Amino acid sequence: MEQQPDDRDGAAAAGGALTCYRHPGRETGVRCVRCERPVCAECMIDASVGFQCPACVREGFGTGHHPAASRPRTLAGGSVAADPRLITKILLALNLAVFVVVWIVDHRLHGRLVEDLMLFGRAYTGDPSAGIEGVAEGQWYRLLTSTFLHQEVWHIAFNMLGLWWLGGPLEAALGRVRYLALYLLSGLAGSALTYWISDPAQGSLGASGAIFGLLGATVVLMRRMNYDMRPVLALLVVNLIFTFNPWGSIAWQAHLGGLAAGAVMAVAMVHAPRAHRDLVQFGTCVLVLVAVVVIVLGRTAALT
Incomplete structure (x- = not known):
């Protein structure tokens, strides 16, 4: 007892x-x-x-x-789980497993896998002469698969630390289904905004859009629970400074797209009226997905 x-x-x-x-x-x-x-x-x-x-x-x-x-429910109305970090652990393990597999294959190919990674990353326009197609040629799956790919150790290290620190409390507060929807849609929103704004020949990889979605949702959650906002706001400012630093090649579009989508969905999830909670929460997720589809279709039409 x-x-x-x-x-x-x-x-x-x-x-x-x-x-x-x-x-x-x-x-x-x-x-x-x-x-x-x-x-x-x-x-x-x-x-x-x-x-x-x-x-x-x-x-x-x-x-x-x-x-x-x-039945007992989480803050957002999800089912209370015995392991409140299960989805976070699965996402972390999946990202790490993909990174290890890519590293092993790249090592055996003597570094020639970087270009081939764009088959699953966000290479927006392909190279027809090499038989490679991009998102603009219909390879839309890249908008999602790219969020599970990392090229450098420091890149995946920072993203996975963010996933572990931010993901656990969010998963406990939202429930597994809502949390997974938040993560995946934030990653897609980051991909869509990058596709819309960036150079169409530029490839992009990483879970940063999804992680920034978790960061935006954490800000909303902490405000909802009357927590001291100073630590999370300081973390947000530091990450934005890092995003727009002039020394590195950072896909700031993915960061901002994920941040905005995560914050919008989190507002719906933790502030939805109880009587219409599911409708408001999942309706907002659908609207975010529709926005992603519209952006991708519009950009594809412009490029082709």
């Missing part, structure tokens, strides 16, 4: 902010509506009014069967 602290106010962080009673290092502005203990995004469970903590949910629901409407 898990023992809970007697102090219903939880621990006070520096500056008087409350911290989650189960995770003392996490500040929060949300309390359980039953016991009034402070809870973080991972611990809060959606109730008919407000949010409850895991202990109160166990006491209230017991071990019997209950209708779907009574």
Whole structure:
């Protein structure tokens, strides 16, 4: 049996902010509506009014069967999972596996795989003389597969650190389905904006658009939970400075596209009215996907 602290106010962080009673290092502005203990995004469970903590949910629901409407839900209305980081782990493992496979094959080909990577990356216009087609020639899958490809160790290292740090809390707050939709659509939005604006002969790789989508969603989530916004805003500013630095070749379009899409979807997911939550949340995701399709079709028509 898990023992809970007697102090219903939880621990006070520096500056008087409350911290989650189960995770003392996490500040929060949300309390359980039953016991009034402070809870973080991972611990809060959606109730008919407000949010409850895991202990109160166990006491209230017991071990019997209950209708779907009574099942514990995340902040965004998703199902509470035993492992709140499962999708994040799968995405991280997939990115790392692809990187290792590409590195091994590239090494055996003595470095000649870089050009071949564009078969799955965002090479917008192909090289007909070499038998290579790009997105403009109908290879639209590149807009998604490119988000799982990385060329340099530092590139995948930074992206996977961002995925781990940002993805876990978001997955716990949104639920697996909503979180996966946020990640994939943010990556696609970054690809679409890059396709629209950048040089059509330029290839581009990386999960940065999806990671920036997670960053935008984190800003929205922290604001929703009344967290101290200064750390995440500082992180956002640092990343934007890095994005627009004059010394590196950064696909800033992918960063901004992912950031905007992630923020828009997160607003719908954490602020949707309870009565129409699924409609608002998934309707917004569909609208983002439609915007991506319109951009891709329009750019393709202009190029061909």
